[in-house]
Amino acid sequence: MRVETNGHGIVTDDILSAEERGDEYLLMGLRLAEGIDPARYRAIAGRTLDRLQIARLVAEGAIAVADDGRLRVTLAGFPLLDAVVADLAA
Structure with a gap:
């Protein structure tokens, strides 16, 4: 119904802080x-x-650092993705 009325289904539009982004x-x-x-x-x-x-996450095998400096989750780290994100965001 919202899409038909408003052209979208957005209920709220929250502005995120830099940390949240x-x-x-x-x-x-x-x-x-x-x-x-x-x-x-x-x-x-x-x-x-x-x-x-x-460095700790690399040593644990949860992430890898590519030659170009990008961080990637390993196959072993993917099931732990939420914890990896939490550790990096801390």
């Missing part, structure tokens, strides 16, 4: 094969990802 970028980007670009995360969230946290 960064969290969304992590959550959505790490689900994709290409992963995320830490520089883009910094531009979106206004802060950098913790290098020690990245």
Whole structure:
């Protein structure tokens, strides 16, 4: 009904903070094969990802750092994606 009346089904339109936009970028980007670009995360969230946290997740086999610097979730890390995102966003 909303789509017919308004042309869309949006009920609310929330404005996200920079931190929330960064969290969304992590959550959505790490689900994709290409992963995320830490520089883009910094531009979106206004802060950098913790290098020690990245190193820990790499050592645990949950993520990999590509030659171009992009972070990707490994096959072993994918079932733990929510925890990986939480660790990176912390």
